Amino acid sequence: MTLAGWLQIGLILGLVALTTRPLGLYMARVFSGERTFLSPVLGPVERAFYRLAGVAPEREQTWLAYTRAMLVFSVAGFVSLYVILRLQAYLPFNPRHFDNVPPDLAFNTAISFLTNTNWQAYGGETTMSNFSQMAGLATHNFLSAATGVALAIAVTRAFARHSATTLGNFWVDMTRAALYVFLPVSLLIAIALIAAGVPQTLAGSVDATTLEGAKQTIALGPIASQEAIKQFGTNGGGFFNANAAHPFENPNAWTNLLQIWALLAVSFGLVITFGKMVGSEKQGWAFFKIIAVILASAVAIVYAAESMGNPLLTHLGLDPTGGNMEGKETRFGIALSSLFAAATTGTSCGGVNAMQDSFTPIGGMIPMFLIQLGEIVPGGVGSGLYGLVVFAIISVFVAGLMVGRTPEFLGKKIESREVKLAMLAVLILPLSILGFAAVAALLPSALSSLANNGPHGLSEILYAYTSATGNNGSAFAGLNANTPWYNVTLGIAMVLGRFAYVAPVMAMAGSIAAKKKVAASLGTFPTDGNLFVGLMVGVILIVGGLQFFPALALGPIVEHFLMFAGKIF
């Protein structure tokens, strides 16, 4: 670890902190239906969209109708993306004449992008036409992000309102998220990325003759426009197989700074949006502290682990001060690779600028653990916020048990129904992650996909189901996931992680919205103070730890000790 490394990490996280409040307050205005400085331009577009779609923007929906609208929209997105991928050979913008995407891979990819997971079982530059990248994948980068934010806003309204039957209108929230938040900022990010060297062209590739006379085919495409929303919408699906480690996606430290800011900005901002909309910005800042404490600790652990290098390679003669450089790019070094790894898994982004399969055991375990916590520090756009609310409910429930009072959160009494629904959502994660991983660890056909033996092989399987269920999309990428078994089971895990999680959360929101707000009394446990921050950090770590520690002990933890004992596989 170096001072320069810490300064780089501090600079980027400081920038995120600086934009949290302005972005959060702006989004609060957008979702309260107020005018913003973009209304003169986007207002007419928005109204035209509603008119064509037959949406009455003032008509609100119950939690059930809201959830159904989201589900119908997701199914429509799945079908359209699946069809685009299956027919790409007949569609335009296919300069490299890629064939249609095979059925199991198209199934996996369509689910992957509509659930905001963006798991890639394919290499972009060898599989996807420019049309598939733009009209297929980039569209869903916007829409899955906007859907997540809409759901979070509906959950927010449950606490902002009292004795209410409706939570807003899904079509309006989703449209406003895409038009007022994701599109304008993506435009700016894309232009900045192009200026810094990220290609943006409809050409498929260019051939170069190297200095030694060899032919080098360099894949190109509309990369910058994709990269911008990929990060800003915490999608994470790269244009290239190597994702943001590819020099065309991420050419230097400045683009790296912009991308890490982009992938954290909305999820951080939304906690302030939540606070503002429920009438207690202080509650938003309490969430901010919870996220910041866990995320910063995670960055520090990854940075420490990666800086020490691999003792097995140090023993062979490598300079340990260089750190663990296998699977890392020179221009990012250890500090910015470690920060990226923690940020991309703390959110549900899942883009990578280094190959996490080659991280040290502890450096690779922390990203996996951050996903297993439920993608809430700060989580995906929207999904992170409603995940935080679920943990807040569980935390006040635990506090209520301690003092023997009915728990309250933001003036709403939390009763048995809400706690049951919150736990139901939380338990989807271990069910899917541990269940699928256990089966895969026993199946010879699943084991033949491993790139590494020993405990690291188990880590590869565990990471894959963790990433899919958490809707993250990063990978221990040595695992060959483009097989029918993994394409199908990881696809199911992604669906469970998104929809089986959010359905009980929306039911919980419906029941909370219907409650009266009770005034805080002397006996009310304040949820915006540091005591609550500490309690909720504890609840998050204990729940996550208890569920996944045994599995992690058999993978990365045992590998850590074996590495220091000099054992190789």
Add this chain to the structure above:
Amino acid sequence: MLAHVRPAIVLLALFTLLTGLAYPLAMTGVAAVLFPRQAGGSLILRDGKVVGSALIGQNFVSTKYFHSRPSATSAPDPKDPSKTIDAPYNADSSGGSNLGPTSKALIDRVKAGVEAKRAEGWTGPLPADALTASASGLDPDISPENALLQAPEVARARGLDAGEVRQLVLAQARNPWMGFFGESRVNVLKLNLALDQME
């Protein structure tokens, strides 16, 4: 459910047009006007021919050139397309080795690399980047320490003064902004182009 079908299909179609076509095509237009060099991949031309991209690494095997980092990229085997063969710096198929820290394959590869460097006369602790594969397999840069260790061999192969080659490395090295932001690095392709120009 049926009431939701029309908004779902219409909004999906409209957003596909707006965010899936209008947005990337508009960005492509803006890029072509404002930043044509970057938009096309920061290509480097010599005598009117494309010799590579400033951002994409190349494989160098001759002792007359500085060498890039090891690369784990592969290409389809021409004899059997279902298999792959090693193809370092294949800019058509990026990727890392994905070998874990306790992988025997990783240890064996680094061990062979270390032995080769020792045979070339490298002493002391070796720069990590010289023996590890990058994440993309296309890393355009190496550390200045790595380049300086290669300088004597390159100078010998070209019959140049070793001090001059070291000077060239130092002139090509890019240092962190304000001394802390970014990493010290040397772009191997640009360094080798400058080397060719010295003669």
